[in-house]
Structure formats: C-alpha cells, structure tokens
Amino acid sequence: MDRNGLEKQCLEVRRLIVKSVYEAGSGHPGGSLSGVELLTTLFENFLKFDPKNPKSDSRDYFILSKGHCAPLLYSIMAFKGYFPVEELKTLRKLGSRLQGHPDALKLPGIEVSTGSLGQGFGVAAGIALSLKIDKKVNKVYALLGDGELQEGTVWETAMAASHFKLDNFCAVIDSNKFQIDGSVETVMGVEPIKQKFESFGWECVQINGHDLKQVDEAYQAFLSHKSGKPFLIVADTLKGKGVSFMENTEKFHGKAPSPEEFEKAMIELGEKAL
Amino acid sequence: MIKKAMREAYGLKLVELGQKNQTIVVLDADLSGSTKTNLFQKQFPDRHFNMGIAECNMLLFASGMSIAGKTVFASSFAMFAAGRAWEIVRNTIAHDKLNVKIVATHAGISVGEDGGSHQANEDIAIMRAIPNMRVLCPADAYETGQIIEYASETEGPFYIRLTRDSSPVFLEERKTVFNPEKALVLEEGKEICIISTGLMTYTALMVQELLKSKNIFASVIHLSSIKPLDEKTLLQSVQKAKLVVVCEEHSIIGGLGSAVAECLSEKSPKKITRIGIPDVFGQSGKSDELFDYYGININKIVEKIEKIF
Structure with a gap:
C-alpha cells in the first residue's frame, strides 16, 4: 500500500479504535492510538499472513506483547478480513471472541494470549528460536510498550535473543512515554532504551513512529540487515495520537471516552459520531 | 531392591524419545546436570537449550517453541519452575494449552541439606489450581519413564514432579501401567x-x-x-x-x-x-x-x- 493509502488506513484504524473502546465502555485507547502507524504499516506492507489460513506454515508471526492495546490489533485484523468489522462492537462483552486482552483460543490469528506484560516478547523470541533451528525463513515481530520494559523478564528475553542470534526477530517499542500511573520517566525510567538494547547485543534503530516513511524504512532495515543480531525498532510516539485530549497524557491509558468526548474525538478524526 | 533417582529415569527417557521424535526440544535453566537433561544434551546438542538462570524466560521460550510446533520439555528445580514462573505457567502455558511439559525435579523436603529455600512443598497446590494443567507425581523411576513417555505423546501442558534422591524402584516387579484415569x-x-x-x-x-x-x-x-x-x-x-x-x-x-x-x-x-x-x-x-x-x-x-x- 502506498503512502496515501496508508494515511487513510491509519485514520480509519484510529476511528475504529475509538469507536470500539467507546462501545465497550472500557479499554485502552491511549496506547492503541500511539501504535497505529507501526502496526498498520507492518500488516499492510511487510507481514506475511493469510486470514483464511491463520496457521499457514509460511506465515510470519506477530505478537502483541502490549496486549492491552487489543483494540489496535482487532481494528487492523478486521480490515484484513480475520472477522467482520461489525464484530468490533462486541469488544469486551460476554461471549465475544474479542476479549479485553487477546485470546489465542478464542480468536484465530492470535498466536498467543497476551496481557500479562513482558510475556509476549519472550514467547515471540521462542518462536524465532524454533524457526531458526528449523532453518525457516519466516519472521517474527513483537510490539511492546515502553512501560513494559520495566518487567524483568523483558531483559532476560533480550539477553537470550541476542545469545541465540535471533536475527529473524524484530521487536518494536511503541515508546509513547506514558503508563497508567503517569509518565514513564516519573514512574520508573527506562531510557536510554536504544543504548540498553545495544549493550544487550541488539541491532537498533530509533525512529518517529508516526512518520510512515521512517516506519517503512525501519522494517526494510530489519529485512535487509545482516548483523546476525535480533533487531529493535525504538519508535518515539505520542500517547493517544490523533485525538487532541487523549494526547500526551496517562488519562486515557485505560479509560473509555464519555459520550461528549466520543463525539469530539470522532469529529477530530473526520467523522460524525454514530 | 534396586534404587534409582526419578530424574535419572527422566534423562534416559528423554534420550530414548529424542531418537523417535524429532520435534522434541529440551530447555533447562543452568541445572541440566541436576535435572539430568544433560543426558539429552549430550545426544542432541542442537535440540537442547540452556537458558541460564532465568526460569521465567525459559518457560516463555518453551511456549514460543511449542507454538512453532515443538514438543517442549522444560526443567528446573520445582521451587523455580513452579514457584518463580507460576504466573507465566498460568497465563501463557496453561491458558493457551501449549504443548509444554514442565518436569520439575528436587521437589519436597527430600532435597535435604539445601534447606528451606529449595524445598518446594507447595508446588502441587499452586499447579493444581490452574485450569488445563495436569499434575503428575510418579512413585519411582520405573513409573517416571512411563509418565514422561505419556506426556510426550499427549498434546498439552503437564506439570511432572520428581524428587532428587535415589528411591526404591518397586513398581517394575508389579508391572504397573500408567494411566492418568486409573489410580x-x-x-x-x-x-x-x-x-x-x-x-x-x-x-x-x-x-x-x-x-x-x-x-x-x-x-x-x-x-x-x-x-x-x-x-x-x-x-x-x-x-x-x-x-x-x-x-x-x-x-x-x-x-x-x-x-x-x-x-x-x-x-x-x-x-x-x-x-x-x-x-x-x-x-x-x-x-x-x-x-x-x-x-x-x-x-x-x-x-x-x-x-x-
């Protein structure tokens, strides 16, 4: 998909995130909105997958390690035909396949259930190791939050991915600078992320996670790198990107908009409310 | 009566199964000499992964490898495999019914001299409480072999509890056959x-x-x-x-x-x-x-x- 198409798609994904969280009455819009360009670009232009055959041997693996941002993943999966867009209305409701955090047993296309932070990252690395020893060419991608880096197992995994030279593994940090209790730097600083991973033996790039050109180039860099190291994209992003009152605050980390806020958000996103 | 450690039987059975089943991989957390997964490592160095002293990460890698199609055995002492890594076992391995066999050795007080920090007396309780988890506790080395084989052939998560010491191999002469549905x-x-x-x-x-x-x-x-x-x-x-x-x-x-x-x-x-x-x-x-x-x-x-x- 070209840049123009991606821009439109990203806007549409943002609308679906806000709508589905509003319909659900709860959820995590802030970190979903910050990762839109990162994930839309991945699914549109890089990740190999087949919604009709989600377990295909030739697929690449994507794992949403920051599982609370399920509305972001669900919105993109709906677009790609894993399930009807209409189904987004069932998010977080009794009996729905769209659980508050992704559930691999309920929704085809989810590789592993996530939500407990740090775990998806380690699982993704394990998949990468298995593919590597089988000499397979499939790639593994994981999306993490910056706050998530506070989990200790993240660093156990970072060490092991480097030890096993998992150059088929690309981790993306959606560094939106906020977590539920406040700014990451005030809660428990994680910077400098890039240098930390470099010292753990990773090949790293740092980009603006909303600049589609930079996002595209970062994935290209992963696919063409020959360093023999696992690859990290540190993406500086804006929490709540696209909805002015959700931006740069922890307020909408885990909260749905009120009816008035929803109305305002949809207007900002170029659509009249439902 | 012959005495043998269950963990010894575990290591030997892994080697036997590894020959038959190419999908088997074994993970350990710097205790392969004690858990006896080093026997498998010697035979199949490309399918044994020492994850270092990081039990949580070991079970995350185990999860990932099972998702990619492997039959995974992961071992450490019961205190760490069950205790330290419990929430990963709960939220990832058991929840998603992953094909991961946690074989925990050195359970219970028979660990002896190492003392309280290493004596897992609570592991059955915390593993039993997790949905989808099967909890098996063999009586001797003979039954351990049968249980390991059963786990390797049965899709899904297992917690298998072994002890350190040599203990009498008494079920062999009774020719018992392990069946999870039959005490x-x-x-x-x-x-x-x-x-x-x-x-x-x-x-x-x-x-x-x-x-x-x-x-x-x-x-x-x-x-x-x-x-x-x-x-x-x-x-x-x-x-x-x-x-x-x-x-x-x-x-x-x-x-x-x-x-x-x-x-x-x-x-x-x-x-x-x-x-x-x-x-x-x-x-x-x-x-x-x-x-x-x-x-x-x-x-x-x-x-x-x-x-x-």
Whole structure:
C-alpha cells in the first residue's frame, strides 16, 4: 500500500479504535492510538499472513506483547478480513471472541494470549528460536510498550535473543512515554532504551513512529540487515495520537471516552459520531 | 531392591524419545546436570537449550517453541519452575494449552541439606489450581519413564514432579501401567485406606505391612495423577474404610490431601488424616532426618495411625 493509502488506513484504524473502546465502555485507547502507524504499516506492507489460513506454515508471526492495546490489533485484523468489522462492537462483552486482552483460543490469528506484560516478547523470541533451528525463513515481530520494559523478564528475553542470534526477530517499542500511573520517566525510567538494547547485543534503530516513511524504512532495515543480531525498532510516539485530549497524557491509558468526548474525538478524526 | 533417582529415569527417557521424535526440544535453566537433561544434551546438542538462570524466560521460550510446533520439555528445580514462573505457567502455558511439559525435579523436603529455600512443598497446590494443567507425581523411576513417555505423546501442558534422591524402584516387579484415569490399587485391606503419591507410595506400602503385623488391615492406593483425579477408584476404595490416610511429601495444604478431602467431603464423607509437611518452611538436614522430624516416615506414620484409629 502506498503512502496515501496508508494515511487513510491509519485514520480509519484510529476511528475504529475509538469507536470500539467507546462501545465497550472500557479499554485502552491511549496506547492503541500511539501504535497505529507501526502496526498498520507492518500488516499492510511487510507481514506475511493469510486470514483464511491463520496457521499457514509460511506465515510470519506477530505478537502483541502490549496486549492491552487489543483494540489496535482487532481494528487492523478486521480490515484484513480475520472477522467482520461489525464484530468490533462486541469488544469486551460476554461471549465475544474479542476479549479485553487477546485470546489465542478464542480468536484465530492470535498466536498467543497476551496481557500479562513482558510475556509476549519472550514467547515471540521462542518462536524465532524454533524457526531458526528449523532453518525457516519466516519472521517474527513483537510490539511492546515502553512501560513494559520495566518487567524483568523483558531483559532476560533480550539477553537470550541476542545469545541465540535471533536475527529473524524484530521487536518494536511503541515508546509513547506514558503508563497508567503517569509518565514513564516519573514512574520508573527506562531510557536510554536504544543504548540498553545495544549493550544487550541488539541491532537498533530509533525512529518517529508516526512518520510512515521512517516506519517503512525501519522494517526494510530489519529485512535487509545482516548483523546476525535480533533487531529493535525504538519508535518515539505520542500517547493517544490523533485525538487532541487523549494526547500526551496517562488519562486515557485505560479509560473509555464519555459520550461528549466520543463525539469530539470522532469529529477530530473526520467523522460524525454514530 | 534396586534404587534409582526419578530424574535419572527422566534423562534416559528423554534420550530414548529424542531418537523417535524429532520435534522434541529440551530447555533447562543452568541445572541440566541436576535435572539430568544433560543426558539429552549430550545426544542432541542442537535440540537442547540452556537458558541460564532465568526460569521465567525459559518457560516463555518453551511456549514460543511449542507454538512453532515443538514438543517442549522444560526443567528446573520445582521451587523455580513452579514457584518463580507460576504466573507465566498460568497465563501463557496453561491458558493457551501449549504443548509444554514442565518436569520439575528436587521437589519436597527430600532435597535435604539445601534447606528451606529449595524445598518446594507447595508446588502441587499452586499447579493444581490452574485450569488445563495436569499434575503428575510418579512413585519411582520405573513409573517416571512411563509418565514422561505419556506426556510426550499427549498434546498439552503437564506439570511432572520428581524428587532428587535415589528411591526404591518397586513398581517394575508389579508391572504397573500408567494411566492418568486409573489410580493403582496396590494393596487391598478393609479398615484403613492409605492414599499416596510420589515417593511416599513406597512408604505407604511399608506402613501397610507394619500395620498388618499388628492386625490392622489397610489398602494402598497410588495416585500418580493428582489432576485429573481418578475419583471413581478413590470412592470405591474408601467405601468400607473407617479411616482414610493421605500421604505426600508436600504441604498438607493444597496437595493430594486436599484433593482427596475435597472429593470425599462432597461425595462420601470419611474421617481423613493428612500426612505431609505441616504449614511451615523446611530446614537443612539429611532427608531421612527431615522425614522423621516432620513425621512422614514409616514409624511416625504408623504411630499416628495407631493413635487415631
């Protein structure tokens, strides 16, 4: 998909995130909105997958390690035909396949259930190791939050991915600078992320996670790198990107908009409310 | 009687299975010499991964490798495989029914001299509470081999609890066959029903013999599968018993004693006594000294039974 198409798609994904969280009455819009360009670009232009055959041997693996941002993943999966867009209305409701955090047993296309932070990252690395020893060419991608880096197992995994030279593994940090209790730097600083991973033996790039050109180039860099190291994209992003009152605050980390806020958000996103 | 450690049987069985099944990979957390996965490592260095002292990450990698199609055995001491990594076992391995076999060695107080920090007396309780998890506790090295083979052929998560010490290989001559749905009735006797798991089953048989010499007749039921629990055999076996005695090398809270009490109190209330580690942390000592100290050796159990029967 070209840049123009991606821009439109990203806007549409943002609308679906806000709508589905509003319909659900709860959820995590802030970190979903910050990762839109990162994930839309991945699914549109890089990740190999087949919604009709989600377990295909030739697929690449994507794992949403920051599982609370399920509305972001669900919105993109709906677009790609894993399930009807209409189904987004069932998010977080009794009996729905769209659980508050992704559930691999309920929704085809989810590789592993996530939500407990740090775990998806380690699982993704394990998949990468298995593919590597089988000499397979499939790639593994994981999306993490910056706050998530506070989990200790993240660093156990970072060490092991480097030890096993998992150059088929690309981790993306959606560094939106906020977590539920406040700014990451005030809660428990994680910077400098890039240098930390470099010292753990990773090949790293740092980009603006909303600049589609930079996002595209970062994935290209992963696919063409020959360093023999696992690859990290540190993406500086804006929490709540696209909805002015959700931006740069922890307020909408885990909260749905009120009816008035929803109305305002949809207007900002170029659509009249439902 | 021949004595052999369950972990030894585990390592040897892994080597045997590794030849037949190319999808088997084995992960360890810097204890491969103790868990005996080093036997597999020697034979199949490309399919053994030492994850270093990082049990949580070991089980995350195990999860990922199972998603990519591997049959994964992951080992460490019970304290760390079950204790430290519990939430990963719960949220990833058990929740998604992943094909990961956690084989935990050095369970219980028989670890001995290492002391309380290494004596996992709570692992059955915390593993049993997790949906989808099967909890197996072999009686000897012979049954360990059967259980490891069964786990390798059965899709889904397992927690298999092994101990450190060499212990009598007594089930071999009885030619028992492991079946998770069928508890082993090793001895029949009307008055008392002794139910046991793990290496305590051998002790239970010795208790039964000693009681017999005192004209007290007990049956001995070995439950290697604590979950799922063979309630049918359990209920049949206790039918005529005046006293049910549950023996395990585990805390009296949450283990086999609790599982049996839960079942019987709802379906066939009986007088039950739980033989196990009291609600305390362990301590250093030789394993036989500790079994005596905590009242779970043959003489102490017989004493207790005589007192309450």
